[in-house]
Amino acid sequence: MLIERTWKKWVYFYIPLTVFVVGTLFPFYWMLITAIRPDAELYRSWRAATNTPFWTLQPTLEHFRDLMAKTTFPQWLWNTFFIAVASTAISLFCGLLAGYALARLRFPMAGTLGTSIFVTYLVPPTLLFIPLANIIRTFQLGDTPWALILTYPTFLIPFCTWLLMGYFKTIPRELEECARIDGATRFGAMLRIVFPIAVPGILSAGIFAFTLSWNEFIYALVFLSSPEKKTVPVGVVSELIRGDIYFWGQLMAGALLGSIPVALVYSFFVEYYVTGLTGSVKG
Amino acid sequence: MRRREFLTTTGLAASVAATGLESIVAARRAPAFAQGTRLNILRWVDFVPACDVELRRQASEASKALGAEVVFEFINANDLQPRITAAIQSGAGPDIIMMLHNWPHLYANGLVDVTELGEWQGKEQGAYYAQSEAAAKDGARWLALPHGIVGLQFAYRKSWLEEVGQTTWPRTLDELRQVGMKLKKKGKPMGQTLGHTFGDAPAWSYPLVWAFGGMEVDRTGKKVVLDAPATLESVKFMQAFWKDACDEGGFAWDDTSNNRAFLAGEIAATLNGASIYIAAKRGQEKIKDEKGEPMVKDIQHGPIPNGPAGTHGYHVAFSHAVMRYGKNVKLAKDFLTWLHGKQQFAKWFEVAEGFSVGSTKYWEQHPMWERVDPPMKIYRQAAAASRMIGYAGPPSARATEAYTKYIIVDMYAKACQGTKAEDAVKWAAGELSKIYG
Numbered sequence: 001m002l003i004e005r006t007w008k009k010w011v012y013f014y015i016p017l018t019v020f021v022v023g024t025l026f027p028f029y030w031m032l033i034t035a036i037r038p039d040a041e042l043y044r045s046w047r048a049a050t051n052t053p054f055w056t057l058q059p060t061l062e063h064f065r066d067l068m069a070k071t072t073f074p075q076w077l078w079n080t081f082f083i084a085v086a087s088t089a090i091s092l093f094c095g096l097l098a099g100y101a102l103a104r105l106r107f108p109m110a111g112t113l114g115t116s117i118f119v120t121y122l123v124p125p126t127l128l129f130i131p132l133a134n135i136i137r138t139f140q141l142g143d144t145p146w147a148l149i150l151t152y153p154t155f156l157i158p159f160c161t162w163l164l165m166g167y168f169k170t171i172p173r174e175l176e177e178c179a180r181i182d183g184a185t186r187f188g189a190m191l192r193i194v195f196p197i198a199v200p201g202i203l204s205a206g207i208f209a210f211t212l213s214w215n216e217f218i219y220a221l222v223f224l225s226s227p228e229k230k231t232v233p234v235g236v237v238s239e240l241i242r243g244d245i246y247f248w249g250q251l252m253a254g255a256l257l258g259s260i261p262v263a264l265v266y267s268f269f270v271e272y273y274v275t276g277l278t279g280s281v282k283g
Numbered sequence: 284m285r286r287r288e289f290l291t292t293t294g295l296a297a298s299v300a301a302t303g304l305e306s307i308v309a310a311r312r313a314p315a316f317a318q319g320t321r322l323n324i325l326r327w328v329d330f331v332p333a334c335d336v337e338l339r340r341q342a343s344e345a346s347k348a349l350g351a352e353v354v355f356e357f358i359n360a361n362d363l364q365p366r367i368t369a370a371i372q373s374g375a376g377p378d379i380i381m382m383l384h385n386w387p388h389l390y391a392n393g394l395v396d397v398t399e400l401g402e403w404q405g406k407e408q409g410a411y412y413a414q415s416e417a418a419a420k421d422g423a424r425w426l427a428l429p430h431g432i433v434g435l436q437f438a439y440r441k442s443w444l445e446e447v448g449q450t451t452w453p454r455t456l457d458e459l460r461q462v463g464m465k466l467k468k469k470g471k472p473m474g475q476t477l478g479h480t481f482g483d484a485p486a487w488s489y490p491l492v493w494a495f496g497g498m499e500v501d502r503t504g505k506k507v508v509l510d511a512p513a514t515l516e517s518v519k520f521m522q523a524f525w526k527d528a529c530d531e532g533g534f535a536w537d538d539t540s541n542n543r544a545f546l547a548g549e550i551a552a553t554l555n556g557a558s559i560y561i562a563a564k565r566g567q568e569k570i571k572d573e574k575g576e577p578m579v580k581d582i583q584h585g586p587i588p589n590g591p592a593g594t595h596g597y598h599v600a601f602s603h604a605v606m607r608y609g610k611n612v613k614l615a616k617d618f619l620t621w622l623h624g625k626q627q628f629a630k631w632f633e634v635a636e637g638f639s640v641g642s643t644k645y646w647e648q649h650p651m652w653e654r655v656d657p658p659m660k661i662y663r664q665a666a667a668a669s670r671m672i673g674y675a676g677p678p679s680a681r682a683t684e685a686y687t688k689y690i691i692v693d694m695y696a697k698a699c700q701g702t703k704a705e706d707a708v709k710w711a712a713g714e715l716s717k718i719y720g
Binding site for chain 2: 221232
């Protein structure tokens with residue numbers, strides 16, 4: 001009996017978990033190894049007897065130094081952070097109000113409107129960048145961070161609204177009604193009762209919006225032109241890929257450093273994130 | 284440099300009668316551009332980093348002389364087309380954009396007529412290469428101003444070829460295959476991508492069609508003639524060459540893969556720009572051969588060997604286009620006249636050390652060619668033997684469409700993956716007919 005349970009644990013839990021963890025973390029490990037691998041090893045043949053593809057015996061910080069000294073990576077990092085935080089804040093604000101209204105208020109076409117908002121999220125950004133470029137030109141926002149801060153919400157708000165709408169629906173109306181009976185206005189009840197309970201949902205929407213803004217490429221490529229105004233995804237690709245030569249060490253160093261803020265945000269709020277996606281308050 | 288000197292160097296007033304520069308010079312004062320005027324130029328990130336440094340230096344010089352801020356933006360070559368599309372559609376973006384291949388034909392409606400500049404450059408710097416003209420000229424109208432050409436040649440390991448008894452670069456495609464067979468048997472195959480890559484795959488596939496006498500369309504550019512015995516022969520050659528001589532992982536290679544494979548000592552030869560040689564030279568302390576010597580000493584370049592119909596390379600022409608939506612058209616033209624003038628271009632040309640050559644034959648006589656490393660000398664006249672995509676028709680946007688859909692590349696890829704040569708050719712001809720039909 002005990003033996004059977006042991007092998008079942010291995011087959012159904014440990015082995016799948018190991019495969020999952022290795023599959024998930026291997027790209028990061030590969031990034032790290034490439035970032036600290038000296039150039040001589042990067043150009044060593046896979047068939048070479050001395051080849052050690054999965055580790056390095058001569059780790060170096062040379063690529064990190066070059067990244068910091070020869071490119072404006074710290075500036076790109078700051079630009080990305082500023083743009084991601086600002087567009088996330090705008091999207092969350094709009095998403096919260098829209099999500100609450102669609103979940104709680106009764107008005108004609110509310111359901112259709114909710115679905116329509118989600119459908120707009122499904123339009124590929126690669127199709128939207130041309131009309132958006134037109135709008136950016138009209139408002140003379142080209143080559144400013146505001147070009148991105150105001151365009152990212154076009155795909156972030158629908159997602160935040162949809163996610164938060166679902167979350168608000170899991171919060172019992174009775175809680176809000178109690179507050180209304182005790183004299184709170186609708187806005188007061190929303191602010192003091194519903195939103196605090198919805199913190200996991202708000203955080204998960206925020207994290208998702210932040211990640212999407214952080215990694216976005218096509219709008220950042222099209223709307224920003226000055227090297228000092230670029231974001232990490234565009235700056236790294238522009239400066240560290242020269243035709244058919246990739247500066248792999250610096251590219252991986254940039255990718256690694258660029259993913260740290262997102263990883264930190266996730267690690268701090270992972271429990272809220274999971275709860276936010278699954279819904280915590282059951283009626 | 285002062286404004287007066289700037290105008291003198293850009294000057295060439297007599298030969299640029301129609302450009303407006305004459306009037307500037309006649310007025311004996313610099314053009315008055317509104318304060319705060321900015322001229323944006325979008326280019327690819329150059330394969331030779333020093334070239335971008337030189338352009339930035341020249342931009343600073345031009346800014347002072349023109350009284351307007353001249354700013355270069357460099358992005359990855361693969362990202363140029365989304366930027367061009369967005370800029371033209373939205374009517375906003377860089378004032379000048381670098382065009383590769385024959386893109387000027389594709390974006391003709393969004394470009395300013397620069398015929399006067401094209402004719403001035405041709406007069407000042409000798410006859411254009413046919414490739415430059417085909418890329419940027421539509422009939423009598425210059426759509427963009429040719430700037431240069433990136434040559435593509437085979438980079439190969441001298442010592443490895445010698446190991447199989449080949450002391451010179453093969454002269455015919457059959458000889459290339461024989462040498463490749465011997466090398467592959469020794470675990471040192473040739474490497475060629477047949478993936479959807481912007482440079483190396485088309486630069487091999489198109490010349491292979493031409494080497495056997497094949498053509499995409501006839502001279503009128505209206506009738507697709509790809510489905511012909513010559514094309515079929517070229518596809519059969521490629522099937523055999525692929526199996527006998529190449530690293531068969533090349534289907535998944537992009538433009539970078541053959542560079543890495545070559546520098547890692549995994550392949551003996553590959554068709555490429557001079558970037559492999561330049562990278563090996565720049566990193567000679569790190570990139571060594573199996574004997575521990577700098578690999579650069581063992582690298583040589585050779586042309587695509589002759590087929591039954593000779594050899595014609597595909598070398599990438601590039602030009603500068605003034606965008607129609609721009610508010611600084613005159614400033615853009617003045618700047619291009621200066622940037623492309625002999626004095627300024629020579630500084631950039633020398634920094635490129637042969638990786639990029641001029642758009643006219645004049646630059647073949649430049650003293651730089653006496654100073655460059657011997658393996659780079661082959662690029663001196665390489666551009667003269669180039670044909671434009673869409674051969675034998677006139678340059679057109681349709682040829683660009685066929686190129687961007689990788690029809691010719693896919694014809695070879697399908698055949699090497701197991702499709703019958705006849706079927707691969709018929710498929711490609713059918714796809715071309717949809718475009719040209």
